Amino acid sequence: MTKEKHRNSGLGALSIKNVTKVYDPEGVNVLAVDDCSMEIAGGEVCMIVGPSGCGKTTLLNAIAGFHSVTEGSIHLDGDLLCGPSKPLADQGADRMVVFQHGALFPWKTLQENVAYGPMVQKVLAPREAMDKASTMLAEAGLGSFLTKYPGEVSSGMARRAEIVRALINDPKVLLLDEPYRAMDALTKQIMHESLLETYDRTGVTIFFITHDLEEAIFLGDKVHIVTTRPCQLKKTVEVKIPRPRSYETQSSEAFRKLLEEVSDAVHEEAVKAFQAGEREMA
Amino acid sequence: MTATKKSFFAKFTGQVTLKRGVSAILIFLVIWHVGALFDDWFGVDIIGIGLVPPPADVFAAFLEVIPKIGYWQSWVSSFSRVLTGFLVAMLIGIPFGLLLAVNRYFRGLFFPPFEILRPIPPLAWVPASLIFWPTNEMSIAFVTFLGAFFTIVINVLGGARSIDISYLRAAQSMGASQFDLFWKIVLPGTLPSIFTGAAVGMGITWEVVLAAEMISGGGTQGGGGLGFFIWNSYMGGSLEQIVVGMISIGIAGYLSSSAIRKLGYFMMPWRRLF
Numbered sequence: 001m002t003k004e005k006h007r008n009s010g011l012g013a014l015s016i017k018n019v020t021k022v023y024d025p026e027g028v029n030v031l032a033v034d035d036c037s038m039e040i041a042g043g044e045v046c047m048i049v050g051p052s053g054c055g056k057t058t059l060l061n062a063i064a065g066f067h068s069v070t071e072g073s074i075h076l077d078g079d080l081l082c083g084p085s086k087p088l089a090d091q092g093a094d095r096m097v098v099f100q101h102g103a104l105f106p107w108k109t110l111q112e113n114v115a116y117g118p119m120v121q122k123v124l125a126p127r128e129a130m131d132k133a134s135t136m137l138a139e140a141g142l143g144s145f146l147t148k149y150p151g152e153v154s155s156g157m158a159r160r161a162e163i164v165r166a167l168i169n170d171p172k173v174l175l176l177d178e179p180y181r182a183m184d185a186l187t188k189q190i191m192h193e194s195l196l197e198t199y200d201r202t203g204v205t206i207f208f209i210t211h212d213l214e215e216a217i218f219l220g221d222k223v224h225i226v227t228t229r230p231c232q233l234k235k236t237v238e239v240k241i242p243r244p245r246s247y248e249t250q251s252s253e254a255f256r257k258l259l260e261e262v263s264d265a266v267h268e269e270a271v272k273a274f275q276a277g278e279r280e281m282a
Numbered sequence: 283m284t285a286t287k288k289s290f291f292a293k294f295t296g297q298v299t300l301k302r303g304v305s306a307i308l309i310f311l312v313i314w315h316v317g318a319l320f321d322d323w324f325g326v327d328i329i330g331i332g333l334v335p336p337p338a339d340v341f342a343a344f345l346e347v348i349p350k351i352g353y354w355q356s357w358v359s360s361f362s363r364v365l366t367g368f369l370v371a372m373l374i375g376i377p378f379g380l381l382l383a384v385n386r387y388f389r390g391l392f393f394p395p396f397e398i399l400r401p402i403p404p405l406a407w408v409p410a411s412l413i414f415w416p417t418n419e420m421s422i423a424f425v426t427f428l429g430a431f432f433t434i435v436i437n438v439l440g441g442a443r444s445i446d447i448s449y450l451r452a453a454q455s456m457g458a459s460q461f462d463l464f465w466k467i468v469l470p471g472t473l474p475s476i477f478t479g480a481a482v483g484m485g486i487t488w489e490v491v492l493a494a495e496m497i498s499g500g501g502t503q504g505g506g507g508l509g510f511f512i513w514n515s516y517m518g519g520s521l522e523q524i525v526v527g528m529i530s531i532g533i534a535g536y537l538s539s540s541a542i543r544k545l546g547y548f549m550m551p552w553r554r555l556f
């Protein structure tokens with residue numbers, strides 16, 4: 001395995017145990033996640049696929065500490081993030097989120113955005129933070145866009161900058177919520193290469209939500225297929241294609257077998273989701 | 283990069299827009315001229331503009347008042363009333379709106395009375411404030427303040443409440459304190475709405491000042507202002523001067539709102555994207 005060359009291999013193990021999330025327990029109850037368990041090893045790229053609205057973002061928000069869990073617990077490297085005694089995890093720089101709709105601050109330049117974390121945590125002086133931000137952006141191929149505002153760069157660049165903004169905080173886990181949705185195939189390919197390169201360099205644990213099955217297999221060590229709402233782990237497919245991976249692997253026999261396996265499982269859930277939708281409409 | 287951008291800007295904003303603006307004003311003047319002189323030429327009045335003095339007469343009246351100190355005093359007193367009311371409204375309105383947005387208890391306490399007072403048009407406050415405030419000047423200032431205040435508060439509140447929650451979450455995950463959140467996220471995130479509120483508020487302030495000047499017949503204390511200038515011209519039967527007063531107000535309003543735009547452009551560099 002290639003894990004040996006990861007810088008912080010072993011760190012960032014997530015253990016999700018019997019997590020249940022009910023929205024609005026007082027009013028209209030929405031059971032978003034139901035008794036969902038998942039083990040994610042440190043330094044693993046873990047891909048989550050499942051039907052729309054099944055509760056993937058809800059699970060991610062619980063890990064990030066954006067909202068509480070109703071039941072169950074989540075541990076990071078053995079430390080309790082949230083559980084029965086403490087339903088809401090603290091937000092922290094050890095788990096950085098890249099948001100579904102992008103959340104670079106529009107009023108800060110790319111460099112200021114990236115420098116923000118170390119600056120507010122006061123781990124670096126403003127000057128040092130800006131210098132480090134510029135170095136890291138340059139590494140991600142954004143060296144000539146330091147002083148651009150997010151509104152001035154393409155969505156692909158904004159996404160890469162947002163990932164850099166997350167990484168500058170040295171997180172144990174990177175939580176990505178469909179970051180490359182609605183990008184064209186070519187941009188996606190560039191994004192994938194850039195992410196894999198980052199991963200090979202940092203070995204950060206990646207929790208990655210996507211609808212794109214090829215993306216899931218191409219990037220992931222494991223693909224977790226979750227059920228239609230309420231979200232539960234339906235099936236885990238291990239991707240044993242060695243790294244570094246290149247785009248040619250996508251045409252390999254092994255890749256296509258895996259794709260078929262994942263497709264079948266997702267398709268089953270999609271049909272269920274569709275039927276559930278029809279029932280609700282009726 | 284910057285250089286090409288500048289020239290791009292200069293080319294489109296500087297020349298094309300200027301040409302368009304100037305030709306629009308010229309066309310307007312021609313229509314005005316033709317409309318005003320229509321009855322002299324064809325013996326028929328165009329209702330609405332038939333009695334308006336032609337632009338040349340107004341221009342002559344303008345030249346007549348320009349050297350007069352009273353005319354400029356009107357400018358100064360109207361402008362200082364507008365500025366006072368507007369600045370006080372900003373000074374109180376922005377923190378008030380932000381507090382309403384970020385503090386649930388504050389909102390629970392102050393939002394209901396605010397919402398009851400808000401629909402009352404500023405001019406409806408005139409009689410009451412004439413009675414309650416010791417001087418005419420103070421009642422004008424108060425009514426002017428009210429005109430801008432409600433608009434500014436409602437814009438600030440709306441702007442701050444509609445900040446994408448992802449920004450707050452991202453900042454908090456990165457370790458931002460409440461202080462950082464307020465100064466680095468909520469405030470810049472609200473800035474566009476603050477400027478929208480300021481622009482609209484400034485317009486209302488002018489309306490209110492002029493109306494108040496006409497109602498209170500401002501001549502009593504410290505300069506009548508442009509509103510009184512118009513009223514006085516009306517009393518004196520000088521049609522040309524009425525139009526001079528109106529155009530002066532137009533120019534004053536334009537100067538005020540372009541000052542706000544300039545300030546917004548300066549303070550929100552991320553919004554200069556095109």
Ligand SMILES: Nc1ncnc2c1ncn2[C@@H]1O[C@H](COP(=O)(O)OP(=O)(O)OP(=O)(O)O)[C@@H](O)[C@H]1O
Pocket residue numbers: 023024030032051052053054055056057058059229
């Ligand atoms: N704050 C909330 N209050 C009530 N219901 C919610 C809330 N947030 C999400 N839901 C509901 O919970 C379910 C799961 O939502 P979630 O956003 O986690 O789905 P998702 O899998 O991320 O979907 P997508 O693929 O569309 O992003 C949905 O039915 C949604 O309507």
Ligand SMILES: [Mg+2]
Pocket residue numbers: 056057058100177
């Ligand atoms: Mg989602």
